[in-house]
Amino acid sequence: QQQVKQSPQSLIVQKGGISIINCAYENTAFDYFPWYQQFPGKGPALLIAIRPDVSEKKEGRFTISFNKSAKQFSLHIMDSQPGDSATYFCAASRETSGSRLTFGEGTQLTVNP
């Protein structure tokens, strides 16, 4: 059962553009939604995270939008840079279960100069 579905699988944007990645989840018990960035040969690194009591969270160029009723959340990368080229994963967890993360399938982002 795929509990977190992520789209698109790959994304190409121009430098300075906005990158948007979407995720949908099924388990309404999830209460923590992080986004991770992964470069080749490296482990995932936490970018930004949100809990369901807010609809939006912004940190620098990165914004999470959260829609609890639709069970969807998205990552927006403003002013995308070539250095942002990486694979992005959304994830979800139930903190009452020890915070094991359920990841989406990943989105490979390429930002062209």
Add this chain to the structure above:
Amino acid sequence: GAGVSQSPRYKVAKRGQDVALRCDPISGHVSLFWYQQALGQGPEFLTYFQNEAQLDKSGLPSDRFFAERPEGSVSTLKIQRTQQEDSAVYLCASSLVWDQPQHFGDGTRLSIL
């Protein structure tokens, strides 16, 4: 070191051999997680420790997989009688306590020939 350290970075084994993968979490981190990441996929949960106690091992794919953290710090993931489908990157993550962000190591890439 400041981050999660995993060793070896690469491991090649013949089918049927046993392997052991090591994780050194961030000092003082109580929670430790193991994930398996197949090529082009998101990480999948294997098991979770709080100190030396293994609280969740529901993600271990078979009884050939065994994890331990005897002193509540370093953890070892052991795979017995390896099979080709065990080829993947094995990621370790630690967090200060169960409801804090997880910090990932760079993983061990396991190849079974």
